[in-house]
Amino acid sequence: xxxxxxxxGRRTNLALLVxxxxxxxTGALAFAIGGGWGRWVVIGHGVAGIAIVLLGPWKSAIxxxxxxxxxxxxxxxxALAVVVATxxxxxxxxxxxxxxxxxxxxxxxxxxxxxxxxxxxHVLARPVRPRRTDLSRRAVLRGGALAGGSLxxxxxxxxVVRATSLPSADRRFTGSYERGSFDPRSMPVTQWLxxxxxxxxxxxxxxxxxxxxxxxDYTYEELAAFDDRVRAxxxxxxxxxxxxxxxxxxxxxxxxxxxxxxxxxVGSLTGYGRRFPIGDARNLLLATRxxxxxxxxxxxxxxxxxxxxxxxxxxxxxxxxxxxxATPWWWQSPFPLT
Ligand SMILES: Nc1nc2c(c(=O)[nH]1)N[C@H]1C(S)=C(S)[C@@H](COP(=O)(O)O)O[C@H]1N2
Ligand SMILES: [Mo]
Numbered sequence: 001x002x003x004x005x006x007x008x009g010r011r012t013n014l015a016l017l018v019x020x021x022x023x024x025x026t027g028a029l030a031f032a033i034g035g036g037w038g039r040w041v042v043i044g045h046g047v048a049g050i051a052i053v054l055l056g057p058w059k060s061a062i063x064x065x066x067x068x069x070x071x072x073x074x075x076x077x078x079a080l081a082v083v084v085a086t087x088x089x090x091x092x093x094x095x096x097x098x099x100x101x102x103x104x105x106x107x108x109x110x111x112x113x114x115x116x117x118x119x120x121x122h123v124l125a126r127p128v129r130p131r132r133t134d135l136s137r138r139a140v141l142r143g144g145a146l147a148g149g150s151l152x153x154x155x156x157x158x159x160v161v162r163a164t165s166l167p168s169a170d171r172r173f174t175g176s177y178e179r180g181s182f183d184p185r186s187m188p189v190t191q192w193l194x195x196x197x198x199x200x201x202x203x204x205x206x207x208x209x210x211x212x213x214x215x216x217d218y219t220y221e222e223l224a225a226f227d228d229r230v231r232a233x234x235x236x237x238x239x240x241x242x243x244x245x246x247x248x249x250x251x252x253x254x255x256x257x258x259x260x261x262x263x264x265x266v267g268s269l270t271g272y273g274r275r276f277p278i279g280d281a282r283n284l285l286l287a288t289r290x291x292x293x294x295x296x297x298x299x300x301x302x303x304x305x306x307x308x309x310x311x312x313x314x315x316x317x318x319x320x321x322x323x324x325x326a327t328p329w330w331w332q333s334p335f336p337l338t
Contacts, residue, residue, distance in 0.1 A: 009058070009059075009061075009062030009065070009066075010128055011134060011139065012055055012058045012059055012062060013059075013062065013126070013128045014128045014130060014134065015051075015055060015143070015146070016052060016055055016059060017119065017122070017123065017128065019048050019051050019052050019055070020052065020084065020115065020119055021119075022044070022048045023045060023048040023049055023052065023087075023112070024112060024115070024116065026041050026042075026044045026045035026048060027045055027109075027112055028334075029041045030042045030045055030174065030175070031237045031311060031335065032311070032334055032335075033311075034174075034235065034309045034310040034311045034314075035309040035310075038173065038174060039173040039174075042173060042174060042175055043154070046091075046095060046154050046157075047147075047150045047151055047154050048150075049087075049088055049091050049092070050150040050153045050154050050157075051146055051147070051149075051150040052084065052088060053088055053092075053153075054146060054149055054150060054153070055146070059081075063077070063081065076118050076121045076122065076125070077118075077122060077126075079118050080115060080118035080119060080121075080122055083111045083114045083115045083118060084111070084115055086107065086108075086111040087108055087111035087112045087115060090104045090105070090107045090108035090111065091108050092157075094108060094168075094175065094239060095157070095161075095168060095171075095175060096157065096161055096166055096168050097161070097166045097167030097168030097169075097171070097177075098166070102177075102188075102238050102239050102240055104239070105237075105238055105239035106238065109237075172233075172235060172241050174235050174241070174311075175239065176235050176236065176239050176240050176241040177239060177240050177241070178240070178241060178242065179240040179241070179242055180242045181233075181241075181242045181243040181244065182243065182244060182245070182291065183291070184242075184244055184290045184291045184293070184296070184299060185296070187234075187242040187244070187299070188236070188238075188240055188242075189296075189298030189299060190236050190238055190312070192272065192313050192335075192336050192338075193336070193338060194338065195268075195270045195272055195317075195338070196270075197297050197298050198269055198270060198297075198318055199297065200269065200297075200301060200302055200318065202219075202220035202221075202302050205219075205220060205302055205320065206218065206219060206320070207223060207286075207303060207319065207320055207321070207322065208320065208321045208322070208323075209254060209255070209321075209322045209323075210321075210322070210323045210324070211255055211256065211258070211259065211261060211323075211324045212259050212260060212261060212324065212325070212326075213259070214256070220288070220302045220303075223248065223249060223286065223288050223302075223303060224288045224289075224294075226247075226248055226249035226288075227247055228247065228248060228249055228250045228253075228285060229245060229246070229247050230245075230246050230247075230250075230283075230285045230287075230306055230308060231243065231244070231245050231246070232244070232246060232285075232306050232307075232308040232309075233308075234306075234312050234315055235311055235312055236311070236312035236313075237311055237312060237313060238312075244290050244291060245290070245291055245292070246285055246287040246289070246290050246306045247287060247288065247289040247290070247292070248285050248286045248287035248288045248289065248303065248306070249285070249286050249288075250281075250282060250283075250284065250285055250286075251264060251266075251281040251282070251284040251285070251286060251322065252281045252282030252283075252284075253282075254286065254322070255281055255322070255324050258278050258281065258324055259324075260326060261278050261324035261325055261326065262277070262278055262325070262326055262327065262328050262329070263275050263276060263277060263278055263324070263325060263326075263327055263328060263329040263331075264276050264278055264280075264281050264284075264322060264323065264324045264325075265321075265322070265323045265325065265327070266284075266305050266316045266319055266321075266322055267316070267319065267320065267321040267322075267323070268316050268317060268318045268319055268320065269318045269319075269320045270318055271338060272316060272317075272336060272338060273316055273321075273336075274305075274307075274313070274314050274316055274332070274336070275327065275329045275331070275332050276307070276314075276329055277329040278324060278329075280307075281324075283307075283308055283309075284305060284306065284307055284308075285305070285306040285308075286303050286304075286305060286306075286319060286322070287300075287303065287304055287305070287306045288302060288303055299317065300315075300316075300317030300318055300319070301318070302318075303318075303319045303320075304316065304317040304318065304319060305317075305319055313335065313336055
C-alpha cells in the first residue's frame with residue numbers, strides 16, 4: 001500500500017491525537033503508580049509511543065501537503081512535531097539504554113509536557129471531528145493492524161535489548177536503571193523540583209508527631225534509638241532506582257491507635273510533604289540510618305521517610321512533622337507542586 005492510497009489525513013491526525021493523549025496519560029500514571037499493575041501502564045506507554053512512530057510516514061506526507069498549501073505559517077504544528085519527535089527519541093533512547101544517563105528522562109518528560117499546549121492548539125485550530133465512518137470495518141481493521149504492529153515492534157525491541165544485553169536489559173519494570181543499591185554513597189541525591197539540601201543541627205531539631213488527641217516531640221537521639229528495619233527500593237521518576245536496608249521507626253507504632261484518622265501527612269522542614277492513607281502507616285518507616293550508617297544530608301538527615309512500593313517523590317526527606325488527621329489522603333496534588 002503506497003502512501004498515496006492512504007485516505008484523508010484526517011483519520012491519521014485523529015489517531016495521532018488519541019495516541020498522544022494515551023501516551024501522556026500512561027506516562028503520568030506510570031509516575032503515579034509504584035508497583036503491581038504499573039508494569040502494564042509502562043508497556044502501554046511504550047506501545048503508544050511506537051504507534052506514533054509507525055504513523056510517522058503518513059503524518060509527514062500529510063504535513064508536507066499542509067506546508068505546501070499553507071506555507072510555513074503553521075509554526076505551532078511544526079513545534080508540536082518537534083516536541084513529539086523529541087519525546088519519542090528520548091523515550092526510545094531511555095528504554096533501550098542507547099541514550100544512557102538520566103538526562104534523557106528529564107528531556108522526555110519536558111518534551112511530553114511541552115507537547116500539551118501545542119496539541120491543544122492543534123485541536124482548536126485544526127479540529128479533527130470524528131465521523132461515524134471512523135468506526136467502519138476498514139477503519140477498525142486499520143486501527144487493529146496499527147495496534148498489532150506496535151505490539152510486535154515493542155516485543156521486538158524488548159527482545160533485541162535482551163539478546164544484545166544493552167544497558168537497559170536489567171531495568172526495573174518502571175523503566176528505571178539501577179544506581180547504587182546497597183551502597184548509599186553512590187546512590188544519587190535528587191530533589192523533585194527545587195528543594196535544596198538543608199543543614200540541620202540535631203540539637204535544635206525536633207520531630208513533631210500529632211494525632212487527634214496527642215501531640216509529642218521527639219529528639220534525634222530518641223528516634224535513633226529505634227531499630228525497625230525495612231529493605232526497600234527507592235525508584236525516582238527521574239529514571240533510576242536503588243535498593244537499600246533502611247533502619248528507624250515504623251510509623252504505625254509511633255502513631256499508636258489512629259482513632260478516626262483517615263490519613264497521615266509527612267512534612268519536611270523545607271515545606272515539601274505528602275499525605276498517605278492511614279492504613280499505610282504500618283509499612284512506612286521513618287529512617288535515621290541506611291546501610292547501617294546515619295543518613296547523609298543529601299539523603300535526608302536526620303530523618304527521611306521510606307515508602308515501600310511508592311515512587312521516590314513520596315519518600316519525604318528532612319522530615320520534621322507527622323500528622324494523623326481526618327483529611328482524605330487524595331486531598332492533595334497527584335504530584336508535588338514544590
Ligand atoms: N523534602 C524533600 N524530600 C524529597 C524530595 C524533595 O524534593 N524534597 N524529592 C523526592 C524525590 S523526587 C526522590 S526520587 C527522593 C530521592 O531520594 P534521595 O535523594 O535520597 O536519593 O527523595 C524524595 N524526597
Ligand atoms: Mo524523584
